[in-house]
Amino acid sequence: xxxxxxxxxxPEAGSSYxxxxxxxxxxxxxxLATPITVSQQYPEEKWELAPRMRGTHRMAVHEDGxxxxxxxGLCPTVCPANCIKLVPAEDENGERxxxxxxxxxxxxxxxxxxxxxxxxxxxHLGVHYEAAEYSRERFVYDxxxxxxxxxxxxxxxxxxxxxxx
Amino acid sequence: MGQLSTTAFLIxxxxxxxxxxxIWLLAVAGVTLAERKVAAWIQDRSGPNRVGPWGTFQPLAxxxxxxxxxxxxxxxxxxxxxxxxxxxxxxxxxxxxxxIPFAAPLxxxxxxxxxxxxxxxxxxxxxxxxxxxGVYGLVLGGWASxxxxxxxxxxxxxxxxxxxxxxLGLSLVPILMxxxxxxxxxxxxxxxxxxxxxxxxxxxxxxxTISYFAETNxxxxxxxxxxxxxxxxxxxxxxxxxxxxxxxxxxxxxxxASALIVTFFFGGWDIPFWTGDDLRYAADGSIAxxxxxxxxxxxxxxxxxLKVGFFVFLYIWVRWTVPRFRYDQVMALGWxxxxxxxxxxxxxxxxxxxxxxxxxxxxxxxxxxxxTALNLILMLGIMxxxxxxxxxxxxxxxxxxxxxxKPRG
Numbered sequence: 247x248x249x250x251x252x253x254x255x256x257p258e259a260g261s262s263y264x265x266x267x268x269x270x271x272x273x274x275x276x277x278l279a280t281p282i283t284v285s286q287q288y289p290e291e292k293w294e295l296a297p298r299m300r301g302t303h304r305m306a307v308h309e310d311g312x313x314x315x316x317x318x319g320l321c322p323t324v325c326p327a328n329c330i331k332l333v334p335a336e337d338e339n340g341e342r343x344x345x346x347x348x349x350x351x352x353x354x355x356x357x358x359x360x361x362x363x364x365x366x367x368x369x370h371l372g373v374h375y376e377a378a379e380y381s382r383e384r385f386v387y388d389x390x391x392x393x394x395x396x397x398x399x400x401x402x403x404x405x406x407x408x409x410x411x
Numbered sequence: 412m413g414q415l416s417t418t419a420f421l422i423x424x425x426x427x428x429x430x431x432x433x434i435w436l437l438a439v440a441g442v443t444l445a446e447r448k449v450a451a452w453i454q455d456r457s458g459p460n461r462v463g464p465w466g467t468f469q470p471l472a473x474x475x476x477x478x479x480x481x482x483x484x485x486x487x488x489x490x491x492x493x494x495x496x497x498x499x500x501x502x503x504x505x506x507x508x509x510x511i512p513f514a515a516p517l518x519x520x521x522x523x524x525x526x527x528x529x530x531x532x533x534x535x536x537x538x539x540x541x542x543x544x545g546v547y548g549l550v551l552g553g554w555a556s557x558x559x560x561x562x563x564x565x566x567x568x569x570x571x572x573x574x575x576x577x578x579l580g581l582s583l584v585p586i587l588m589x590x591x592x593x594x595x596x597x598x599x600x601x602x603x604x605x606x607x608x609x610x611x612x613x614x615x616x617x618x619x620t621i622s623y624f625a626e627t628n629x630x631x632x633x634x635x636x637x638x639x640x641x642x643x644x645x646x647x648x649x650x651x652x653x654x655x656x657x658x659x660x661x662x663x664x665x666x667x668a669s670a671l672i673v674t675f676f677f678g679g680w681d682i683p684f685w686t687g688d689d690l691r692y693a694a695d696g697s698i699a700x701x702x703x704x705x706x707x708x709x710x711x712x713x714x715x716x717l718k719v720g721f722f723v724f725l726y727i728w729v730r731w732t733v734p735r736f737r738y739d740q741v742m743a744l745g746w747x748x749x750x751x752x753x754x755x756x757x758x759x760x761x762x763x764x765x766x767x768x769x770x771x772x773x774x775x776x777x778x779x780x781x782x783t784a785l786n787l788i789l790m791l792g793i794m795x796x797x798x799x800x801x802x803x804x805x806x807x808x809x810x811x812x813x814x815x816x817k818p819r820g
Contacts, residue, residue: 264794267733274732278452285457 297401300356301374303349304399305392306367313393314368317344321360321369329353330360347389351377358402371400415522423524431528435508435663440470442662446727453731473655480651485556488648492555497649497656500548503541504663510534511670512596514680514712516692518703525692526680526708527596535593538671539580542626545664546572549628549635552657553645564644567738568628568635574745575625575632581753582618585760586675589782596692599679603689605775609676611782614756614789616676618749623668625745628661630730632741639735669722673715680715756789 286293295301306314317334329352335345361370374397379385403409415423444459444466451458459466484493511534514526531537546568553565589608590598602608609616625632636644646657673679682688688711691699736744763785772778 267729270732271728274453274728277455278449278728280455282452282455282457284455287457287460 295373295375297373297398298404299373299375300358300371300400301397302351302372302377302395303354303360303387303392304370304372304374304395304397305347305389306370306399307393311393313344313347313389314366315344315347315389316366316368317342317347318365320363320365324359324363326357326359327353327355344389347392349387349392351385351387352382358400361400362402372397373400415524419521423519423521424528427524427526427528431508431513432505435505435666438666439659439662440474442665442723443473443658444470445723446662446730449724449727450731453728477652477655482653483648483650485558485648487557489555489557492551493648494653496548496552496555497653497660498548499551500545501656501660501663503544504660504667507538507541507667508670510537510595511667511674512599512679513670513715514708515688515690516698516703517705517708518698523692523698523703525596526712530594530596530692532594534595535583535587539583542579542667543572543576545660548657548660549645552649553635556645556648558648560641560643561645561647564635564637564641564647567637567641568645571625571628571632571634571741571745574742575622575749578618578745578749578753579622579626581750581757582615582622583675584753584757585612585615588757588761588764595674595679599674599681600689600691602678603681606779606783607676607678607681607683611779611786612676613783613786614793615786616672617790617793618753618756619675620672621744622749623671624726624729625741627664627668627726629665629726631733631736633735634738634741637735665726666719666723669719669726672722673718677718680711682711682714752793759789760785 308314317332319332319334322328322330322332329350331346331348331350332344333346334342336342356371358371361367364370369392372395374395377385447469448458448466459469462468462472484490509528510531512525512527512530516523516525518524549568549572550565553561553563553568556562586598586608587593589612590601592598592601598608624630628635633644635641636646638644641647646654649657680688686701688701688707690701690703690707693699760782763782767778767781772781
């Protein structure tokens with residue numbers, strides 16, 4: 247006999263297969279008759295997302311529609327997944343802006359460091375998860391697309407309780 | 412009114428075939444949906460509800476999907492048998508219904524029309540013979556796939572089918588003894604005249620249902636498929652429409668099982684407590700027993716559909732209640748329990764029938780009530796004495812365990 251095998255003594259009286267089956271069928275029928283309460287009809291009903299949920303990115307814009315990004319280069323530096331591509335440029339007024347700003351959402355691990363490190367609160371994670379696309383290329387979001395997103399910004403902390411106490 | 416002329420007979424038969432086949436295909440599609448819906452409800456889910464209102468058109472979507480899927484032929488598969496197997500398993504499943512009466516006979520201006528596609532005098536044998544043909548599809552499908560798990564599924568299918576074929580045949584014997592008749596319309600007529608056979612043959616119904624569960628590979632006995640053991644059993648390698656054909660055969664068999672239970676034990680198309688539908692088609696085309704009318708035919712057809720629908724539901728219900736048996740339990744239940752019990756049942760039943768006839772009670776309601784009493788006693792015996800760990804729990808193995816469990820020297 248194999249080591250440590252425990253033999254369970256089953257009570258003789260309680261082992262009628264037919265009656266047990268009938269009992270089980272009663273149970274399943276009760277489930278059949280109970281209305282379904284927990285299923286969520288997804289495309290029609292959606293989750294209420296937490297304000298701190300970290301989803302796909304969104305770039306904050308000035309009132310005239312320009313991205314707030316000043317191309318300081320902190321976010322590609324801090325990004326642990328190395329998913330931000332930034333090429334800085336300078337306009338005629340001597341202000342820096344991002345000539346190329348791309349985020350590869352496939353590489354992104356949604357840690358939120360870019361949002362945390364941004365000195366001008368330009369790049370944000372968003373409260374958003376429905377990111378399906380028809381091609382892999384479409385998952386590299388460029389600056390234009392990041393500015394177009396309109397889902398709410400992720401809150402990295404609760405403003406009333408900044409230290410999470 | 413008399414016998415149909417040859418032309419009228421051909422036309423009426425063609426119409427019946429067309430109507431029954433159309434309804435049959437729709438019913439098979441409906442059962443696939445019902446299975447998924449009932450399964451979902453039992454598991455507190457909502458089931459398919461995207462295609463059409465409440466998912467009603469889901470079978471259409473499934474069919475479309477199966478048509479456009481890739482046809483797969485495994486390397487080294489036996490091509491002809493691989494293509495033939497779904498056809499072989501589907502054919503009997505669609506043909507058996509031809510001998511089952513589904514409504515009261517209808518008098519037309521051209522003569523009486525019997526509401527059964529083929530009123531074979533040997534309907535019984537036809538069902539048993541064709542029912543056992545279905546296993547060839549499973550075995551060939553499993554073998555021709557040139558793959559291990561389908562092969563195991565096919566082997567299991569053949570073993571299980573052969574075992575339960577015997578039990579099934581034996582569980583039909585009480586019906587033959589009671590009705591003295593192998594024509595299905597005849598059996599239905601006898602039940603209309605007296606009691607439904609469910610009462611005098613309660614134990615027979617139990618055994619018949621169990622054997623047919625095994626014959627249709629439904630859940631407590633779905634050894635040939637056994638998802639958790641054999642991937643998907645004999646049709647693992649099948650895709651697209653060939654797979655769909657296996658599924659259609661399975662669900663078609665499910666309806667046939669229900670139709671047979673209804674025909675043998677629940678009075679066929681009989682509407683209980685109403686004598687207006689006790690019509691009988693005679694060979695000369697006349698209809699005895701009452702005035703035939705189109706609405707009687709329609710009502711009895713609906714009653715039949717309702718009864719069959721209930722048993723289809725019962726099959727689905729059991730499937731989502733009972734877990735699968737172990738393989739040795741299936742075999743032991745078939746050979747060691749069902750067959751001996753059925754033989755004993757037949758002997759006891761025969762003896763009591765002889766006694767009753769000796770006491771001068773002839774076939775009729777009183778005769779059947781005596782048999783009902785006998786069956787109730789036997790049923791109580793089965794449920795409260797025989798079934799205590801003697802039928803399934805270890806199926807007799809339990810007593811042998813202590814000897815097997817001796818420590819190895």
